[in-house]
Amino acid sequence: MGKNDGGIDGKHMGAVICTRRAFLAAGGTAAAGLCLSGCRPTDDDTGSKNSTSGESNEIDQTDLAPAPGGKRDLTFFVAADTHFGYEGMETLNRKQIDAMNNLPGTPLPDALGGVVGRPRGVLVAGDLTDYGRQGQWKQFVEYYGLTGKDGLLKYPVQECSGNHDVYADNDKPVLAGIKKRHGALVRRWVWQGVCFISIDCGPATDAYAWLARQLKKLGTTYPIVLMLHYSIVGPYSDAWSKQQKADLARVIKGHNIVAIFHGHYHLSEHYKWEGFDVYNVGSPRHACHTFATVRITDDELTVASRWWGAQPNRWYWSDRKTITTTPKPV
Numbered sequence: 001m002g003k004n005d006g007g008i009d010g011k012h013m014g015a016v017i018c019t020r021r022a023f024l025a026a027g028g029t030a031a032a033g034l035c036l037s038g039c040r041p042t043d044d045d046t047g048s049k050n051s052t053s054g055e056s057n058e059i060d061q062t063d064l065a066p067a068p069g070g071k072r073d074l075t076f077f078v079a080a081d082t083h084f085g086y087e088g089m090e091t092l093n094r095k096q097i098d099a100m101n102n103l104p105g106t107p108l109p110d111a112l113g114g115v116v117g118r119p120r121g122v123l124v125a126g127d128l129t130d131y132g133r134q135g136q137w138k139q140f141v142e143y144y145g146l147t148g149k150d151g152l153l154k155y156p157v158q159e160c161s162g163n164h165d166v167y168a169d170n171d172k173p174v175l176a177g178i179k180k181r182h183g184a185l186v187r188r189w190v191w192q193g194v195c196f197i198s199i200d201c202g203p204a205t206d207a208y209a210w211l212a213r214q215l216k217k218l219g220t221t222y223p224i225v226l227m228l229h230y231s232i233v234g235p236y237s238d239a240w241s242k243q244q245k246a247d248l249a250r251v252i253k254g255h256n257i258v259a260i261f262h263g264h265y266h267l268s269e270h271y272k273w274e275g276f277d278v279y280n281v282g283s284p285r286h287a288c289h290t291f292a293t294v295r296i297t298d299d300e301l302t303v304a305s306r307w308w309g310a311q312p313n314r315w316y317w318s319d320r321k322t323i324t325t326t327p328k329p330v
Helices: 020-025 089-102 134-144 173-182 205-218 242-252
Strands: 073-079 122-125 157-160 187-191 194-198 224-227 257-262 268-273 276-281 290-297 300-307 314-322
Touching: 073 089, 073 276, 089 134, 089 290, 122 257, 134 157, 134 173, 157 173, 157 194, 194 205, 205 242, 257 290, 257 300, 268 300, 268 314, 276 290, 276 300, 276 314
Parallel strands: 073 122, 122 157, 194 224, 224 257, 257 276
Antiparallel strands: 073 290, 187 194, 268 276, 290 300, 300 314
């Protein structure tokens, strides 16, 4: 989300208007300048902060084993745009965390069936802070923690940065903090035989070569989840260039990208881009108080948007698709 957030706020927009389609149907326009987005980033926002040079983050072949016992049943949550430092975000993030902590065991939407499993972890897709200041980063760490035992959240966390996280005119404490916690901004990790790759805001030029190397090692069938901050299509997706998006599509084409998750535009929606399933997960800020609940088994991926701003909490939408998750020897 951009720096100057002006326009229609959640109180006037109505909490149920959470998807772009719903907003447009309600009379909104993509050019409305609503508070769900803001100004374009500067060159510094999309450039060298994504650099991977000098950072050792190559895939270790031992990471790529399938799920224990060969049976995969992986649950994780995806949130975004926590915006610590903006008025009222401590209260809203506490409510989101409470909703996550209490969700396991809750029935999933009827269209999916079953109940929410205990998540292996939580992804947070950028704009962790409102201005990238040290005190705001400290709040994120205090609330969301890292290991599931050192914050209010009961699960491990993997986060990326957003454009708001680099506004501070200092040593960029959010970027430094992410690197200290995880080793790099652009990085990978494995949960139950699924490879997760954070490409931060949106990959800069030097990140594509790194990403291509990782994907070559993974092969064409290994299941992969991508996380980034910026929207790919629709309003405010011009935060990164058409060429950068084309380069990303070229690099990931032919690989088993089972899902792409992002934030930036504070809505909750599912759309297709270049044949890939992309999920925008919502934010504690503004009207769309949602996060995504994701389950990956050996042959299926389901995503359900949990609207915790409602009383009582309820499901907003869900998606289900068949996937292939047979790892290829590498």
